Amino acid sequence: MLELSNITAGYERGRPVVRDMSLAVARGEAVGLLGPSGCGKSTLARVAALLHRPDAGTVVLDGTTVTDYRHRAPRALRTTVGVVLQAPRLSATDPRLRLRDLVAEPLRATGRRIEIRERVDELAQAVGLGGDLLTRGIRDVSDGDLQRACLARALVLRPRLLICDDMTAALDAATAAALIAAVEAYRRGTQASLLAVGPDPAVLARWCDRTVSWSSPPSDAHPL
Numbered sequence: 001m002l003e004l005s006n007i008t009a010g011y012e013r014g015r016p017v018v019r020d021m022s023l024a025v026a027r028g029e030a031v032g033l034l035g036p037s038g039c040g041k042s043t044l045a046r047v048a049a050l051l052h053r054p055d056a057g058t059v060v061l062d063g064t065t066v067t068d069y070r071h072r073a074p075r076a077l078r079t080t081v082g083v084v085l086q087a088p089r090l091s092a093t094d095p096r097l098r099l100r101d102l103v104a105e106p107l108r109a110t111g112r113r114i115e116i117r118e119r120v121d122e123l124a125q126a127v128g129l130g131g132d133l134l135t136r137g138i139r140d141v142s143d144g145d146l147q148r149a150c151l152a153r154a155l156v157l158r159p160r161l162l163i164c165d166d167m168t169a170a171l172d173a174a175t176a177a178a179l180i181a182a183v184e185a186y187r188r189g190t191q192a193s194l195l196a197v198g199p200d201p202a203v204l205a206r207w208c209d210r211t212v213s214w215s216s217p218p219s220d221a222h223p224l
């Protein structure tokens with residue numbers, strides 16, 4: 001489903017934060033990527049989500065070798081992946097949005113307005129956004145509720161690969177458990193693959209088939 005081969009990536013020319021990293025996630029598999037803060041996990045996750053162009057290396061997603069990233073990536077490839085980032089306030093681009101609009105954003109962007117009502121209500125239930133939460137603005141909900149909405153948005157186009165970058169960071173235990181359960185239910189229903197990134201082995205073990213440690217030598221770090 002996802003093959004990252006010898007990825008080198010960073011933000012400044014000549015100063016990579018990810019060096020020669022390889023990782024594969026098979027169809028239907030859930031892989032945890034474990035590593036300390038600042039080691040480059042989020043950067044690699046962004047490369048896998050086609051949000052950041054690597055300086056070197058190859059990304060193969062669903063059998064297609066990726067040549068373009070961000071808005072230049074073909075829509076069909078972009079919508080293969082759903083992404084939940086660590087900081088929901090940063091990933092929710094427009095602070096004036098209501099949660100309902102935030103969840104519906106990918107459906108609007110892909111011209112599937114007709115599906116919005118049913119799909120958003122279905123996902124609100126799946127992630128536990130009850131009561132009037134969907135009608136509230138981003139500024140008027142807790143980080144936990146905003147992250148629930150971000151997970152719903154990531155699932156709204158039924159991605160075949162879900163990437164969760166430290167999704168449960170800074171959430172209380174009950175909200176974290178609810179979000180993990182929602183991802184598990186989605187995967188049971190769709191056989192979607194999962195790449196879960198985080199610093200806590202116990203959290204990753206809870207929802208992943210196997211965990212790759214960032215500090216492993218390259219030969220152990222991937223099954224390619």
Ligand SMILES: Nc1ncnc2c1ncn2[C@@H]1O[C@H](COP(=O)(O)OP(=O)(O)OP(=O)(O)O)[C@@H](O)[C@H]1O
Pocket residue numbers: 011017035036037038039040041042043044086166199
């Ligand atoms: N947009 C950016 N511009 C410049 N440098 C960045 C940017 N994002 C991350 N970095 C730097 O790249 C390095 C790796 O960061 P990254 O977020 O990928 O690591 P991480 O393992 O996910 O850390 P954390 O678990 O704390 O999020 C860090 O030194 C960070 O400061």
